[in-house]
Amino acid sequence: MSEDTEEIEELQAEIAALLLHHVYAPLVHDQHVRAVLPAPSQSAAVRVALGDNGQSHPAELTAYEIPLRSGGELLTAHDVVAILRSVHTGTHIYPRDRVSSVMGMPLYRVEPASVEEAPFTNDDWSFTLMQRLAYPEGEERPEVRLLGFLFMEEGSLRLYLESEDVFGVIAADVQPGGALTALLAALPSLLGEEWRTSDGADDPHCSYVVDLTDW
Template identity: 80%
Template sequence: MSEDKEEIEELQAEVAGLLLHHVYAPLVDDQHVRGVLPAPSAAAAVRVALGDNGECTPARLTAYEIPLRVGDELLTAHDVVGILRSVHTGTHIYPRDRVGSTMGMTLFHVDPTTVEAAPFSTDDWSFTLLRCLAYPSAEERHAARLRGFLFMERGPLRLYLDSEDVPGVIAADVHPGGALTALLAALPSLLGEEWRTSAGADDPHCRYVVDLTDW
């Protein structure tokens, strides 16, 4: 398999995994993800069907085909989410040759170069972080284990974690954002840094709280 084909297939899988959450939680307004499809003929694209919660009638679904490569650059799964939110809100005019149908659904062929992608929200980043902790890869499985979480006032997300190196449950306050890979890699060692303990934290669900909001 060529490296390019493998990259596209991996990205299609990432998009499907990221959008699973939006089968139940709306992606935009009242619209839910009703399907994620690899584009046919091994095209470097992904198709996403949106509709009302629980809707399965093809005529009531709208599908968007989004290329996964723009010039020499690959989009990310987060880019696809932002593009979907943008094209499904407001007024977008598609030339006739960019409107078709597939499996009974109206299909719009999106040109990413003409779309300003909606920003990834705090809840999006929080869900991504929580999913990575709840379902770690094999090599990360024995690092920091998620035992719980709580959305806090004024923005932080409190993670309740344990690890092989630090006894008991330790809470970590974080601001979910773009550097999730670095945060996930550093979390196990940061849990033991008691000098980061939040002053005045009153939480009976953990031994102490480490403040990683400025990490």
Template identity: 65%
Template sequence: MNDDDQEIEDLQREVTSRLLDFVHAPLLEDQHVRGVLPSPSRAPAVRAVLGDKGDCAPHRLTAYEIPLRTGTELRTTHDVIALLRAVHTGTHIYPAGRVTSVMGMDLYLVDPAQVEAAPFTTDDWSATLLRCLARPSTAHTRSQLRGFLFRENGLLRLYMDSDKVTGVIAADVRPGGTLTALLAALPSLLGEEWRTSDAVDDSHCRYLVDLTDW
């Protein structure tokens, strides 16, 4: 197997893992993910199956094939979700050559150039951040997630352990596109005294760190 094939297989696994979130929670409106299929013949794509919650009958399901390459680059899991939401919303006209069937389901071959991807939501960013904190890539981390709470005005409160401070520390963050930087900096930010304040309305932590403008 060459490096390109391995990258596609890794991305197919990553997309599958991410789309598991939408088996019980809707991807959009009343539509849930009812399946994720690796494209046959090692094609650089993934097929996502959408339908109402609990539906299994093929004639009630719709499959979309999303290319995983864009030029020389690979799409991200965020890109795949955005495209799925876009193609399943409103009316889209597909040429005859891009409509087929698979396993009794209608299959649409998506051309991303003809689709305006749906925006990533605050809940999407929050879920991504929480997943990274709950399942860290290394076994030994300097801070670990103990809990969380969605707050008003798009804020997310994280309850964290720290190797520098005893007890649970709360951190208010504004989920967005700088998650990688926030994850890397979070352990040290939890101990910056000038950011801390008493959590007067929250008995679940020792103190509160304000990271909403970080």
């Protein structure tokens, strides 16, 4: 398998994992993800079908084919979500050679460079962060485990965590978005920084609160 093929397959898997959430939660308005398909003939593209919750009749779905490279750069799974939200709202005119059908579904071939991506929402960032905490890669027992969460005012998110190095349940207040990978890597040490903590007297679900909203 070539390095390029392996890279595309990894991205396809990331997209499928991210969009799995939107089988139940709408991706945009009342539209849910009803299919995530690898483009045929090992094309560097992904196909995603949207429709009403529970809908499976092909004629009632709308499929989009999105190239996984744009301007020579590989897209991210989040880029694909943003493009899907953009093309499925408003009016978009497709040349005839970009409209066809597949398995009974109308299929629109998207040109990413011509699409203004919809912004990634606070809930999107929150879900991504919590998913990585709940399903860490390559660890039998992670340093930090997610026990619960609470969406708070002004867009912050409270994570209830267990750490090998700290006794009891710790609540960490974070502002979702930005460098999630860096935050996850630093989280075990950040939980022990006393100057960031308060006693959490107003929250009976934790021993103390760590404020990471400005991190």
